[in-house]
Amino acid sequence: xxxxxxxxxxxxxxxxxxxxxxxxxxxxxxxxxxxxxxxxxxxxxxxxxxxxxxxxxxxxxxxxxxxxxxxxxxxxxxxxxxxxxxxxxxxxxxxxxxxxxxxxxxxxxxxxxxxxxxxxxxxxxxxxxxxxxxxxxxxxxxxxxxxxxxxxxxxxxxxxxxxxxxxxxxxxxxxxxxxxxxxxxxxxxxxxxxxxxxxxxxxxxxxxxxxxxxxxxxxxxxxxxxxxxxxxxxxxxxxxxxxxxxxxxxxxxxxxxxxxxxxxxxxxxxxxxxxxxxxxxxxxxxxxxxxxxxxxxxxxxxxxxxxxxxxxxxxxxxxxxxxxxxxxxxxxxxxxxxxxxxxxxxxxxxxxxxxxxxxxxxxxxxxxxxxxxxxxxxxxxxxxxxxxxxxxxxxxxxxxxxxxxxxxxxxxxxxxxxxxxxxxxxx
Numbered sequence: 001x002x003x004x005x006x007x008x009x010x011x012x013x014x015x016x017x018x019x020x021x022x023x024x025x026x027x028x029x030x031x032x033x034x035x036x037x038x039x040x041x042x043x044x045x046x047x048x049x050x051x052x053x054x055x056x057x058x059x060x061x062x063x064x065x066x067x068x069x070x071x072x073x074x075x076x077x078x079x080x081x082x083x084x085x086x087x088x089x090x091x092x093x094x095x096x097x098x099x100x101x102x103x104x105x106x107x108x109x110x111x112x113x114x115x116x117x118x119x120x121x122x123x124x125x126x127x128x129x130x131x132x133x134x135x136x137x138x139x140x141x142x143x144x145x146x147x148x149x150x151x152x153x154x155x156x157x158x159x160x161x162x163x164x165x166x167x168x169x170x171x172x173x174x175x176x177x178x179x180x181x182x183x184x185x186x187x188x189x190x191x192x193x194x195x196x197x198x199x200x201x202x203x204x205x206x207x208x209x210x211x212x213x214x215x216x217x218x219x220x221x222x223x224x225x226x227x228x229x230x231x232x233x234x235x236x237x238x239x240x241x242x243x244x245x246x247x248x249x250x251x252x253x254x255x256x257x258x259x260x261x262x263x264x265x266x267x268x269x270x271x272x273x274x275x276x277x278x279x280x281x282x283x284x285x286x287x288x289x290x291x292x293x294x295x296x297x298x299x300x301x302x303x304x305x306x307x308x309x310x311x312x313x314x315x316x317x318x319x320x321x322x323x324x325x326x327x328x329x330x331x332x333x334x335x336x337x338x339x340x341x342x343x344x345x346x347x348x349x350x351x352x353x354x355x356x357x358x359x360x361x362x363x364x365x366x367x368x369x370x371x372x373x374x375x376x377x378x379x380x381x382x383x384x385x386x387x388x389x390x391x392x393x394x395x396x397x398x399x400x401x402x403x404x405x406x407x408x409x410x411x412x413x414x415x416x417x418x419x420x421x422x423x424x425x426x427x
Contacts, residue, residue, distance in 0.1 A: 019097075026099045029084065033057075033098075034072040036091040042423075052091075060090060060383055085139055089148035090383075095155075100139060125170040125178065133163060133181045140188060147346040147384030150196045153189075160185045179213055183222055184304060186210040187229065194233045195346075196387045203233050220256030225305045227253065228265050235272070236388070244272055263295035264307035267315040274319050289316060310340035310347065317354055326358035333358070346386055352377040353392045360399055367405035370396070371414055378417050394418055 007021050017035055019027035040052035054068040061068070063077075070076035078084060084098040140156055143149045149156070163182045170178050190206035193199040207230050214222035231246035247269050254262045270288035273281045289312075296312040313336035320329035333355050340347055352373055359370035377393055397418055400411050 029078045029098050030072045030075040036093045092151050125166045130177050137184050145344050147386045150385045183213040220253045221258050224250045224253035224257040224261050258300045259295040259298035260303050260307045261305045263292045266292035310336045326361040330358045349380050349389050371410045
């Protein structure tokens with residue numbers, strides 16, 4: 001009873017509905033899902049505003065409509081943490097309302113403000129506090145791999161603000177651990193802004209913050225990781241000179257880095273060399289790829305950069321496409337797909353767009369096959385959001401539209417699906 005009263009007070013302070021409270025002191029998840037599902041609106045192609053139905057949510061989750069009905073009315077199918085994380089992101093539900101955090105955070109997460117203006121400053125950050133930050137980061141990192149963090153930027157930025165405040169009252173013994181968590185959050189923000197929003201100012205602002213923290217920690221692995229991502233995003237901007245400078249710096253720090261970090265850096269270095277067709281650069285590039293492949297299979301804990309066999313194969317495929325060798329690139333993409341965990345939806349979506357690029361680039365282009373692949377990518381993009389890949393899909397569509405296959409019904413339909421996709425994401 002006391003827990004229910006406390007939760008009701010917190011909900012009122014956060015200006016949230018008075019959800020029915022369960023025995024654990026949290027709102028009943030089914031009621032929360034129903035409320036936020038009904039708040040989801042979009043504009044259809046006729047310009048009419050529509051609200052999400054149970055059928056809409058069922059389609060997005062890949063469930064039967066009856067299961068969503070049971071979920072909302074009787075809390076069925078909500079035992080899985082992964083299901084709750086997905087619902088939190090899709091329906092923009094504050095995670096704590098689904099039991100993914102401390103109830104005391106409701107007001108802060110929803111309003112971005114402390115619960116009490118006169119709340120005393122924390123005087124000691126414990127190992128337990130740091131563990132909570134680490135667990136929160138793991139949730140957002142998981143959602144990033146699935147392309148579902150774009151709606152959580154306010155909460156992630158707020159977490160960074162809280163950690164920076166807590167650093168002022170952290171013991172020397174705990175300071176290093178808290179700085180590492182802050183580094184992880186800063187790097188995650190950089191990746192979201194760079195991959196999902198193409199907001200380069202914010203991307204490099206967070207990368208610079210990560211570099212500063214890595215320097216404070218005197219951690220060569222984190223310094224190498226930061227410069228690797230700086231190189232990657234400068235490359236995506238088309239700033240090859242800056243990308244080269246960054247990867248050269250990453251190579252220097254890589255001598256003290258973890259195997260998977262070195263694998264990623266070697267692959268990036270090799271890719272940056274492919275524009276130089278001289279025999280010496282081609283030889284160096286091949287040696288870097290060999291080193292990357294060898295290191296990519298070594299598993300390490302506490303890594304800030306995840307780079308496995310699948311990522312290596314994608315790098316190789318990209319280089320071959322750039323060298324106009326799409327047939328060989330397709331072989332590597334098939335190898336990559338077999339190596340990547342199905343939960344890595346962001347990476348698999350990128351793989352699909354590269355596969356479509358191969359079909360278009362063939363000496364005898366397979367436009368119909370490319371169209372099929374892009375339609376699959378669009379279907380995936382309806383459930384997740386990776387702005388970079390949506391732009392890539394549109395770019396490939398324009399190539400198809402300008403081809404001899406451009407007037408086919410399939411291409412017209414593809415164009416309509418892309419427009420619908422962009423409309424849904426805007427809303």
